[in-house]
Amino acid sequence: MSSEVFKDATRMSGGRASDEAIVAMEGVYKRFKDFEALKNINFQVGKQEVVVVIGPSGSGKSTLIRCINRLEEHDDGRIIVDGTELTTDVRNIQEIRKETGMVFQSFNLFPHLTVLANIALAPRQVRGMPKSEAEALARELLERVKIPEQADKFPAQLSGGQQQRVAIARSLAMKPKVMLFDEPTSALDPEMINEVLDAIKQLAQEGMTMVVVTHEMGFAKEVADRVVFMADGEIVEVGTPSEIFDNPKEERTQKFLAQIL
């Protein structure tokens, strides 16, 4: 069955963005002691594609995207990001991390730095950009996520939604080739979810390649080019939003959707 899924996945990505995959995972396994968090994951993300990963909690969604930038080390299989294979070579890992942005559930802004310094830090330290240039870039990005007036505040002085938008701006400052979102709205109060989703949608419209783990099904329907449904560490079903939400083939997908919709 898994090889079928793999074919399915390649077909889907091929349909939109040729064979130029930004992220490719082949037969990836991840184990935590005796627990298999990821089982034989075959998965590709094409250029400018928006892939939304859904599934019950504990199904390995977060682990999947955390493997893409090596916050988790996979045990088996191959992961190739923008033509570079993830190995234990630190330089490879650094190279890949430069090209992948990640937004976390709990924002993880640096509390001792101002909003501006949070965003300017990586361009300065990793890309060696001069301070003035990095700060100009930071202001431009804050404009894009619609909070330019917060530049000189500290993260703790911002609302959750604002913090998450700063986190998005911080990742964009590295001009990544692919953005990974790990449940970006799960820690937010309901009234702030939309401002963050809007920022992500806008990015999608601008053609950013991204993988989004989320529980926001409305967002998935609207923005995703492809939806991946995971359960028990496996990719169960992959398809367009209408295929997955209106006409799921697998029983587990049907059950999950029945529970949440």
Add this chain to the structure above:
Amino acid sequence: MTVVFGYVGLWVIWTVIEFVFVTGRWEIIQVNLKLLLVGRFPDELMWLVGASLTALAFWVAAVAGGSKIDLNNVQTIPQRLFDYTRRFGLIVALAALLIFLAADIAALLLAFQVLGGVIVGRLVGLARRKVSVLGAIPSIIWHPMLGSPAIALVLVTLMESTLEEWGGFLINFYMAIISIVLCFPLGVLLALGRRSSFPIIRLVTTTYIELIRGAPLFVLLLLAGVALEFFIPPSIAPDAIFRGVTVFTLFTAAYLAEIVRGGLQSIPKGQTEAGKALGLSTTKITYLITMPQALRNVIPAQIGQFISLFKDTTLAGAALNILDVLNVGTAITKQQDFLGQGLIYEALAFVALLFWVGSYVMSRESQRLEKRLGVGVR
């Protein structure tokens, strides 16, 4: 119950007041003031004391003036004066008392010199915030640059005179300063070593920290006094002050390492992950993200350790035969003029006062620093 405590309290206060203003015979302090403060430091070298104190004052003021201020909280002039009085009133009062007791124009000049150092330092600190050229100098270069003259002068002062010639409170103060400056980086490195991914580094640092923390400071000081002769011929063995500073540095660094390690552990894993996800190297994550937050979180414990170190310098007097303020204090009660008159109370009270003022100011400033740096608190 309240009545009993009330009476006891009143009685204690009365006794103290009576001692300070009526029965206490403070001429012993007045006569021996110079001995208590600098020992028999040669007069022709007194400029060194002045220069090093001024350089220290300049450094401290420059660091304080250069820290970020909360722009939402601009104070009016009376508020500022009140704030300054609360912060430095005690030190100024002590200085005034000492000048009064010394009744010497040189002491007054010295005080103005130090005050000048403070003002210039403050201006330099402010200039760093205003002038972008100075602001662009990274802190890791800026602070050592301002501090090194002070440290060099303190070291020269410590080494200039031989052991018999000088002592007093200045020895305690300078030993504490040198030890604090040296033990801080060492403690941070040890903390990092203990968290290192190399087992051998972890083993070495852990062993070191646990060995040092397992031994009483006094024993270590005594050992430094005797044991060194086993390895090095006495003729070239370093003098007692150097040994004292070494022991204080190594000892406090071990405690500091544990404090800093605790601070590092309190930083959520998400901080490191965010740094990694941005492509920062492990070193930069430590230097730019986790360590600054960890050090801020443990300011009270760090300063507490420094205060203990400052007070523990009196142990060096006993263990290494350094003529520190405590030794001078007990020695002067045996002078011919004062022998057998039970003046040890006055001497000890004066020594305690010097330490108390120093410790109290340190502790207050640490609370302030904590508030200041807490601007971006989680």
